[in-house]
Amino acid sequence: MDNKNSNPLLCDIETGMCEMPAGKEKDSVSGMTQSTQKPVKVIYYTDPICSSCWGIEPQLRKLKLEYGNSIEIEYRMGGLLPDWSYNSGGISKPSDVAHHWDEVSVYYDMPIDGDVWLEDPLNSSYPPSIAFKAAQMQDHEKAILFLREIREMVFLQKKNIAKWEHLETAAKVLGLNAEQLKTDYEGKAKELFQEDLKLGKELGVRGFPTMFFVDEKGNKEFVYGSKPYSFYEVAILKLAPTASKSEYKKSWEDLFAKHQTLTAKEFSELSGMPRTESEQLLNELTEKGSLTKVVTKNGSLWKHVK
Known part of the structure; x- marks a missing residue:
């Protein structure tokens, strides 16, 4: 895919990274503070329409079940698609993404219907990202469920989650206060989203998914892109060798x-x-x-x- 670099939605399937146009890797961890009672803090940079992030949901869910006692995951939004004008003069357009998402679906063995880009394409991933920050203001656990809900909407139901009507529906399904969400979405949540973008630049986030693992002494491990479960497990155990794997019921x-x-x-x-x-x-x-x-x-x- 020759135009991959000019279109962040055309992810590199082999590396599992949806890369932003001007992203550069840095070794800086300023602003990455370990402020949890658990041994390891995970800063997870993602985006609601990042197909590779949807691809790692199986690994992430297992990680929470097995190492939830040792890690605290902090979700941050990275701003994958500001709008389509960033690529003015290029050939990339929403319809280019449709076939790619179908390919990604097969590769990750996760259901994705790329036809949303033909039927009701998103003009930006910023609205659902800001809505997630608004959801976090109400309830961090429900915000994670909200993110899952809107991902199911865009990846499976072909809904344009840049539209408020779908974000509102997701909020109501999860018992969030939709009116408060709208107020925060139009106000404070925008600031919080900008703070995420600013920290992302400081940390050198160049694409999604990106996970930073950090312990109380500031030691760090990184996992870029979609990786097998063992990569995330190794990152935790390098920082917390005594972290024990929790057993959970598998029926x-x-x-x-x-x-x-x-x-x-x-x-x-x-x-x-x-x-x-x-x-x-x-x-x-x-x-x-x-x-x-x-x-x-x-x-x-x-x-x-x-």
Whole structure:
């Protein structure tokens, strides 16, 4: 993909990095403070429409289950797509992304329907990023669920999450105060988003996903792009060698009690069940009425019926 560098949405599948046009790596960690009671702080730079970030959801969910007692993850927004004018004179356009997202879906084995870029393309990733900061102002845990919800909207439901109507719907689904979210979205959340962008530049964030692992002494490890689970585990253990891996229940009932929705890849990663068997089980549970299945042209997502 020759125009990859001029279009941050055309991610490098092999490195798993959605790279910003002018990003440069630095070794600076100014502003990266370890302010948690847990041994390791993780600063996670991401973006709501970063396809590679969607690709690491299985690893990230497993990391929280196994090392949640040792790490605290701080979500930061990186601003992947300011608008389309940054590439004035280039050939990149929203429709270029459609086929790429379909390719990414196959590569990461995570459902993504690239047709949103043909049917209702986003003009920027800033609105959903600012909405996430507004959600954080209300409730950090619900904000993470909000991010998941809007990602499912854009990747599976082909919804343009730059539009307020979809952000409002996601907020209501998760029990956030939609009116307060709108107020913060139009005010303070914009400042918080700019602070994320500023820190990202100081840290040398050049693309997404980027994770900085830091201990109380300021020692650091970095993981750039989409990597296998072991890379994230090694980063933690280098900084906290005594960190113990928590055991968790891996039955489908327990996993869906923790996560409202799971893809077959996520279920396989979390349960330890082979990928093919995982999808077979999820389909059987759907037939029994225990789960509902959201089908896209590039894979499915399952929801627990409560």
